[in-house]
Amino acid sequence: MDESVSIRKIAELAGVSVATVSRIINKKGRYSKETERRVHEIMDAYGYVPNMLAKGLRTNRNMMIGIMLPDITGVYFGDVASVIQSYLFRHGYASIFCNTGRDKQMELECIRILQSQQVAGIVHFVRHNHADAGFINLPTVYLDTDPAREPNREQVVNVTCDNVMGGYLGTKRLLEAGCKRVAVLTTPTNYTHVKRLEGYRKALREAGFEPEKELIYAVDRVSIKSAREAVAANWGKDRPDGLMCLNDSFGIGALKGVLDLGLRVPEDVKIVAYDASDMLAASNPAITTIIQPKELVGETIARELLRMMQDPAPEGKSEEHSIVIPVTLLERDSVEMQAHAPRISGK
Amino acid sequence: MDESVSIRKIAELAGVSVATVSRIINKKGRYSKETERRVHEIMDAYGYVPNMLAKGLRTNRNMMIGIMLPDITGVYFGDVASVIQSYLFRHGYASIFCNTGRDKQMELECIRILQSQQVAGIVHFVRHNHADAGFINLPTVYLDTDPAREPNREQVVNVTCDNVMGGYLGTKRLLEAGCKRVAVLTTPTNYTHVKRLEGYRKALREAGFEPEKELIYAVDRVSIKSAREAVAANWGKDRPDGLMCLNDSFGIGALKGVLDLGLRVPEDVKIVAYDASDMLAASNPAITTIIQPKELVGETIARELLRMMQDPAPEGKSEEHSIVIPVTLLERDSVEMQAHAPRISGK
DNA sequence: TTGTAAGCGTTATCAC
């Protein structure tokens, strides 16, 4: 493999014009079987790789998309992003990843960079809650962003899991298991948490309970530690017998907090968490949790983005701009001990 | 923000030539303070974003790098990649991520794509063990790849954590805690595991033990399940009192396997794992583990890549092509119960 | 079926 050869060089070597080579590469227009064979032979021999910068410059469209997310490291977002990357890679698109850190300035900066790279589309996770600054007229899919924003913009799809349903299912499970006082651990500022909290309230009301303010533990930071401390801080007041945790870190933190108190899970306190992180499976007892179907979410996003990028004229038909994906409950041992699962038995 | 404006349009509006605008954008050459101000004003007003495709085409160098890794999802690799992305972003580089899935074909395909996007450099995690196919003459940093490969290639740096040291430290800790029979869970095909195993042997010999073949549990797949089963399958033969697990999944699997047997950790069996995944902290007891400094690894990789990309003439001095980063042991409760940590106490 | 040539947005080399 040599220094990069251009289409011109290939044309020369094959004794044809660049136009012919271009046609062959793109399987566009007419050319003879024979020249095609010869050109391909030369391309292979010289390890020709087309220059996407030139191509993109000419066609005004790069086979590249941008994925903006708070942090690649996050389990849920990372997994979904991975699915999207693979899906679109199979369709010839490369993915530029950008950590936004949930920071407005960073988001703007990312959009600038992506724009300058002439990406064909953008996937944006948990968009920061600022005004339409950084608006770009590009196919865009938002994940976990309030669908009420920019309802009139074309080329936009909102995807989100059914957060209300998640909060509802988890809470209902605790209630069905006999809990009389179900507390919830939540972050007040998070869009998805607000929705999940709505589901929590709904389940409570349905079971004949009135949601109490004291049972809503507002945790400021998403971390195991803050959840653990929140349990300790609130326990004196209201001793719940069920804990609905609106994310995975809260689940682990709550478990540790309850164990700190010398209580047993699930005998004394039952716990349901959110998301499918390894932590929740590794803990003892393993924690029952709401599962968001990452594969499906990723594929949905990728499919929608691809559709918009390929569709030349999306005007006219007013499309479905919002897609909601159902969630499920995965039963483990923090609500009711499962028969098959052995457990540390004390002593 | 309008449809994209080009440098030509800006030049027109500012009443200067494109050359002048270009100079101002790149702070290169001479121009008056006054025109600079005026041009910037217009650029801001029209939200001008330079077209990197055109720039890259002209300069033959794109402000973009490729990060190839088995799976974005992986905790260690994902975290390291995230650090690299942020570091290089700060220096103006965007990062294209590619899942290779440890597959040779996929790796080749990724390299092709990256090459076609004219990336300025590549970071490649756990490169597949094939011949030099896909060789490209680009600044490249490998992580966790045998440094013995391609020792003579310029523009290449190998970075790896001290795997021998990791295996050694973990095993030594178990020995010091009084273990007489330390088994090891490992994948035979993995380069890093081979090295870690070397450290295991070294620690054993240093303590006067001869490494026994029966105490090396070869686990075929890196998963919690296979490790759990490996413990069950091997226990009959040799009942160890210490388990050195060469990655995090093995640590959790081993713990579950030991608990399955009705044994206690750390009283009956002591465990050390590898890597800093959340699982290891969330489990009960929390598992003592070897920590690879992800931040430092990521920064080292990014720094080296940047150096190579900026260095116009790397010839002459034969550089250090291999960088080894030390690891540490993080004490938790699977070797010796820590005083501060409360624990499930069984009723 | 193939070739010619313009042009995409930028930089860089010259002039002035």
Add this chain to the structure above:
DNA sequence: GTGATAACGCTTACAA
């Protein structure tokens, strides 16, 4: 200090 202009590698009318 500034302005023409060629060139980067490619696609695409249009001609042949």
